[in-house]
Amino acid sequence: MKTRWILFPAGLALLFSGCATMDAVTGQKTQNFYSLRQDVEIGSQVYGQTVAEMRKQGIPVNTDRRRLAQLQEMVRRIGAVSNLPDLPYEVALIQTNVVNAMAAPGGKIMVYEGLWDPKEGLVRDEDEIAAVLAHEIAHVNARHSTEAMTRQMLPNLLFLGGSIIAQANDRDDIAAALGGVFVLYNGIWVTRYSRTDEFEADRIGMMYMARAGYDPRAAVRIWERAEQRRTGNDPASSIFSTHPPGMQRVQNLRAHLPSALAAYETSAYRRTQ
Numbered sequence: 001m002k003t004r005w006i007l008f009p010a011g012l013a014l015l016f017s018g019c020a021t022m023d024a025v026t027g028q029k030t031q032n033f034y035s036l037r038q039d040v041e042i043g044s045q046v047y048g049q050t051v052a053e054m055r056k057q058g059i060p061v062n063t064d065r066r067r068l069a070q071l072q073e074m075v076r077r078i079g080a081v082s083n084l085p086d087l088p089y090e091v092a093l094i095q096t097n098v099v100n101a102m103a104a105p106g107g108k109i110m111v112y113e114g115l116w117d118p119k120e121g122l123v124r125d126e127d128e129i130a131a132v133l134a135h136e137i138a139h140v141n142a143r144h145s146t147e148a149m150t151r152q153m154l155p156n157l158l159f160l161g162g163s164i165i166a167q168a169n170d171r172d173d174i175a176a177a178l179g180g181v182f183v184l185y186n187g188i189w190v191t192r193y194s195r196t197d198e199f200e201a202d203r204i205g206m207m208y209m210a211r212a213g214y215d216p217r218a219a220v221r222i223w224e225r226a227e228q229r230r231t232g233n234d235p236a237s238s239i240f241s242t243h244p245p246g247m248q249r250v251q252n253l254r255a256h257l258p259s260a261l262a263a264y265e266t267s268a269y270r271r272t273q
C-alpha cells in the first residue's frame with residue numbers, strides 16, 4: 001500500500017526533536033519533521049487516491065462543472081494572496097450532503113456539497129464559502145497537518161476513521177463508500193487540529209479572504225450561526241467535529257475583524273469588481 005511510507009517518518013519524528021523549520025506565516029520557528037516539498041507530495045498523493053477511490057465507489061466528484069469552476073477560481077484567488085502563493089492549490093467538490101470542508105498538506109482541498117445551501121446551509125453565499133476555503137488554506141500555509149503529524153503518531157490522527165458517514169444519509173451506498181474511503185485516508189484529511197491551530201487558521205484565513213476581496217464579516221457570521229445551531233450530537237462527519245463552534249471562536253474572529261476589514265477595503269480584487 002502506497003501510503004505506508006508516510007507512517008515511517010511520522011514514527012521517526014519521535015526520535016528527532018530538533019526538526020525546527022520557519023513558519024511562512026508567522027516567521028516563528030516551529031517543529032516540523034516534514035519539508036514543504038513533502039507536504040506537497042503527501043497531499044497530492046492522498047488527494048489523488050481519495051478522489052480516485054471515491055469515484056470507484058460511485059461517489060460523484062466534480063460533476064457540477066459550474067460550481068467546481070467557481071470554487072477553483074476562489075481557491076486560486078485566495079491562494080494567490082496567501083503566504084505560500086506558489087503551492088499547487090486544487091479543490092475537489094464531493095457531491096454528497098455532508099457538511100464539511102478539509103485540506104490535505106500542500107494545498108489540496110475538498111469541499112462537500114452539503115456545506116453550501118442559500119437558504120438553510122451553514123454557508124449561504126460566496127463570501128461565506130470564501131471564509132471556509134480561506135480557513136483551510138490558512139491551515140495549509142501554517143502547515144498544521146504535518147506539524148500535528150510531527151507531534152503525534154499517525155494512529156492518533158486516525159481517531160475519526162470510518163465515521164465520516166453518518167450525514168450522507170440520502171444514499172446508503174454512498175454513505176458506506178465514504179466510510180470505506182476514509183478508513184484509508186482519514187488520518188491525512190481529518191487532522192484533529194489543536195484549539196491554538198484553529199484560532200490561528202481563523203485569524204489568518206480572515207486576512208486571506210479579505211485580501212482576496214471577500215467580505216471578512218462572513219467568517220464571523222458562519223461561526224455565530226454554528227454556535228446557534230450547536231446541538232451537542234452532531235455526527236462525527238460534520239464540520240463541527242473538526243471545527244468545534246464556540247463563543248470564544250466568534251470572539252477571536254471579532255477581535256481580528258478590524259484589521260481584516262482594513263485589508264478588505266484596500267483589496268485590489270475589490271476595486272476591480
Ligand SMILES: [Zn+2]
Nearest residue numbers: 193198201243
Ligand atoms: Zn480548521
